[in-house]
Amino acid sequence: MDKELAVMMLTWEFPPRIVGGISPHVYCLSRSLAKNGVKVYVVTCDFPEAPQHEVVDGVEIFRIDSYKNPSPDFVTWVYLMNMNMQREAAAIVNNLDGKVDIFHAHDWLVANAGIGLKHVFRKPLLATFHSTQVGRNGAQYEYERMIHETEYWLTYEAWRVICCSNYMISHAKWAFGLPEDKLVMIPNGVNFQEYARNKNPNLSQFRVMFALSEERIVLFVGRLVYEKGVHVLIKALSKVLEKVNVKFVIVGSGYMEEELSNLVTGMGLAHKVMFTGFVDDETLRNLQRCADVCVVPSLFEPFGIAALEAMAAGSPLVVSDTGGLSEIVEHDVTGVKVHPNNPDSLAWGIARVLLDKKYAEQLKNNAYKKVQEKYDWDKISQRTKTVYETVLKEYSESFWT
Amino acid sequence: MRVVIFSWEFPPRVVGQLADYVRELAAQLVKNKVETHVVTYHDYLTGRYEEPEGIKTYRVTNPVRTHNGVLTWVLTLNQEVERAATNIYYDTDKRVDLIDVQDWHFIPTAVTLKKAFNLPFIYSVESLEDHRSHGADSPFNMAIKSIEQLGMYEAERIVVKSEWMQDEVVRIYKVPKERVKVVLPKSSTWIKDNLETYISVAEGAKWIKN
Amino acid sequence: MLSRISPGSIPDELYFLCMLHNIGATAPEKSLTLEEISRWTVMKSEKVEENLKKLMEGNHVESSLISGVVRYFLTVDGIRKVLSMYS
Numbered sequence: 001m002d003k004e005l006a007v008m009m010l011t012w013e014f015p016p017r018i019v020g021g022i023s024p025h026v027y028c029l030s031r032s033l034a035k036n037g038v039k040v041y042v043v044t045c046d047f048p049e050a051p052q053h054e055v056v057d058g059v060e061i062f063r064i065d066s067y068k069n070p071s072p073d074f075v076t077w078v079y080l081m082n083m084n085m086q087r088e089a090a091a092i093v094n095n096l097d098g099k100v101d102i103f104h105a106h107d108w109l110v111a112n113a114g115i116g117l118k119h120v121f122r123k124p125l126l127a128t129f130h131s132t133q134v135g136r137n138g139a140q141y142e143y144e145r146m147i148h149e150t151e152y153w154l155t156y157e158a159w160r161v162i163c164c165s166n167y168m169i170s171h172a173k174w175a176f177g178l179p180e181d182k183l184v185m186i187p188n189g190v191n192f193q194e195y196a197r198n199k200n201p202n203l204s205q206f207r208v209m210f211a212l213s214e215e216r217i218v219l220f221v222g223r224l225v226y227e228k229g230v231h232v233l234i235k236a237l238s239k240v241l242e243k244v245n246v247k248f249v250i251v252g253s254g255y256m257e258e259e260l261s262n263l264v265t266g267m268g269l270a271h272k273v274m275f276t277g278f279v280d281d282e283t284l285r286n287l288q289r290c291a292d293v294c295v296v297p298s299l300f301e302p303f304g305i306a307a308l309e310a311m312a313a314g315s316p317l318v319v320s321d322t323g324g325l326s327e328i329v330e331h332d333v334t335g336v337k338v339h340p341n342n343p344d345s346l347a348w349g350i351a352r353v354l355l356d357k358k359y360a361e362q363l364k365n366n367a368y369k370k371v372q373e374k375y376d377w378d379k380i381s382q383r384t385k386t387v388y389e390t391v392l393k394e395y396s397e398s399f400w401t
Numbered sequence: 402m403r404v405v406i407f408s409w410e411f412p413p414r415v416v417g418q419l420a421d422y423v424r425e426l427a428a429q430l431v432k433n434k435v436e437t438h439v440v441t442y443h444d445y446l447t448g449r450y451e452e453p454e455g456i457k458t459y460r461v462t463n464p465v466r467t468h469n470g471v472l473t474w475v476l477t478l479n480q481e482v483e484r485a486a487t488n489i490y491y492d493t494d495k496r497v498d499l500i501d502v503q504d505w506h507f508i509p510t511a512v513t514l515k516k517a518f519n520l521p522f523i524y525s526v527e528s529l530e531d532h533r534s535h536g537a538d539s540p541f542n543m544a545i546k547s548i549e550q551l552g553m554y555e556a557e558r559i560v561v562k563s564e565w566m567q568d569e570v571v572r573i574y575k576v577p578k579e580r581v582k583v584v585l586p587k588s589s590t591w592i593k594d595n596l597e598t599y600i601s602v603a604e605g606a607k608w609i610k611n
Numbered sequence: 612m613l614s615r616i617s618p619g620s621i622p623d624e625l626y627f628l629c630m631l632h633n634i635g636a637t638a639p640e641k642s643l644t645l646e647e648i649s650r651w652t653v654m655k656s657e658k659v660e661e662n663l664k665k666l667m668e669g670n671h672v673e674s675s676l677i678s679g680v681v682r683y684f685l686t687v688d689g690i691r692k693v694l695s696m697y698s
Contacts, residue, residue, distance in 0.1 A: 067635035070543040079476035090517035145467040
């Protein structure tokens with residue numbers, strides 16, 4: 001390929017608009033691809049104070065007005081946002097004289113736009129599935145079925161479907177009946193350099209804001225939604241307290257926030273749990289650094305970026321033995337795996353790490369090494385670039401060219 | 402001249418009066434040597450056909466089957482309409498002069514194609530949400546109105562079937578009167594008026610392209 | 612994702628916040644008056660006021676005086692809150 005490969009990423013979230021894992025994923029992937037010689041355009045939703053157009057780290061970002069059309073419900077809002085995104089992206093591609101080789105959509109939230117652009121400009125569409133409706137919540141009711149069918153439609157229209165773990169690959173095969181050769185596994189990465197530099201030596205002053213010096217910090221980072229299993233963690237608290245003095249620090253927000261808070265109060269342990277809500281990047285990194293153990297108690301987990309981040313931050317890890325987490329963590333080597341949805345097992349795992357300093361140190365060091373070897377974004381973006389090149393080669397043999 | 406008409410109904414799918422109107426319009430256009438394609442919806446009779454009167458139809462179905470109302474149904478269907486329209490566009494070596502959007506449903510597609518290919522479109526108003534919903538303004542109605550608004554703003558010309566509708570379009574959407582053309586369906590100059598509108602929009606586009 | 616957020620499944624004011632998001636009151640330029648919100652959400656003004664008050668206390672909604680009229684819109688925290696419900 002003598003000319004530079006140009007990719008347009010479509011995503012509903014991109015920093016500073018951060019909701020879940022898609023935002024950091026697209027940001028890190030785009031940046032690494034740009035370093036690797038790929039021209040990357042990101043088309044995403046607007047966010048207060050974020051500029052409509054900017055170039056950051058070699059990535060050209062366009063933010064579109066996604067609140068132009070009042071909507072009666074969320075799915076309609078998504079489809080109307082897609083209408084706007086598609087129209088703006090079409091104008092952008094037109095202005096570039098059509099010089100975009102691939103459209104890369106992230107999750108069903110940009111399905112309509114991705115599929116539309118594919119047909120309008122007759123370029124291959126790639127879709128990364130960070131999660132699925134059936135995995136999150138099933139597809140029993142009309143609303144959920146709409147989303148599931150939209151996901152299916154996206155897999156149908158995509159040239160390749162990218163998933164971040166082997167677990168997701170077999171899950172997608174089951175959920176959408178996809179053939180083997182359509183699926184590609186490329187794991188998520190973590191920007192571990194962000195943890196290596198900016199080392200804050202004065203973490204003791206920082207730590208005081210979250211826990212007493214005699215309390216060990218047990219950290220959870222993630223959305224407060226059912227599939228993340230925070231309620232399991234809360235239920236494990238009293239068992240953990242029997243063995244070791246801890247403070248649970250829960251970072252993130254979501255629809256379960258009030259329920260979880262009530263659960264804690266009902267147990268009479270409100271002084272042992274801190275719900276911080278959303279925190280900025282620096283605070284988050286520092287928390288991950290000074291945590292005595294990080295917990296990822298998910299019930300459904302396509303990947304588990306939170307686990308990678310803990311590993312990069314040098315914090316010992318306890319995870320549910322499920323989904324992508326099972327692939328990332330090796331029990332007794334890089335972390336502790338416990339039975340999912342089992343507060344007793346989780347309590348056991350947490351206590352194990354907190355009570356055996358040497359063991360925790362071992363896990364930490366092995367984890368850090370593994371994250372450097374396997375989950376570095378530069379290596380991952382290289383794999384992604386290879387997929388782009390493979391698809392474009394197949395495309396060059398099709399009647400669309 | 403080559404024209405693509407978007408309509409959510411076309412025989413054998415008849416919902417209101419639009420189906421027969423579009424068929425008659427298309428048939429007359431063909432008689433007047435306009436290559437006419439109609440992209441429309443049908444639940445299962447999908448594909449391209451050449452109708453008896455020389456009208457080329459391209460029927461598509463909804464890629465998503467479950468919906469919670471007409472809005473989501475319309476929005477996902479737009480993608481298939483877009484696919485059909487772009488197939489026509491590429492098959493004819495990108496020589497489509499304009500799109501005639503009959504009513505609000507496929508405005509999203511027309512606007513995207515305008516941005517992508519500089520392809521002009523006419524918005525032929527069959528009815529307005531304010532009239533259909535008797536002025537109700539729930540988010541559902543507002544969403545449809547915002548789509549109509551988009552069509553009004555981006556269309557080269559708006560065509561209405563009565564002077565009353567012309568006044569309503571001007572009143573509700575604040576469109577300059579000169580952009581709204583009245584073409585009376587029952588008049589003797591009906592097809593001539595339509596052709597004139599088409600030609601002026603097509604010519605206008607050519608001038609911009611060059 | 613809690614794809615089906617229905618009244619009763621989450622606190623009233625959060626359901627109301629999601630509605631405000633969906634109708635697009637997400638910036639000062641897109642702010643809405645009490646009357647507009649009441650009309651679009653088909654909710655009585657007193658109930659709307661009650662919800663707005665709770666949301667403003669939680670810093671999810673802000674109000675501003677534009678051309679002598681009080682208008683409401685979601686703050687960054689409010690937007691984040693809604694998105695985290697839906698994702």
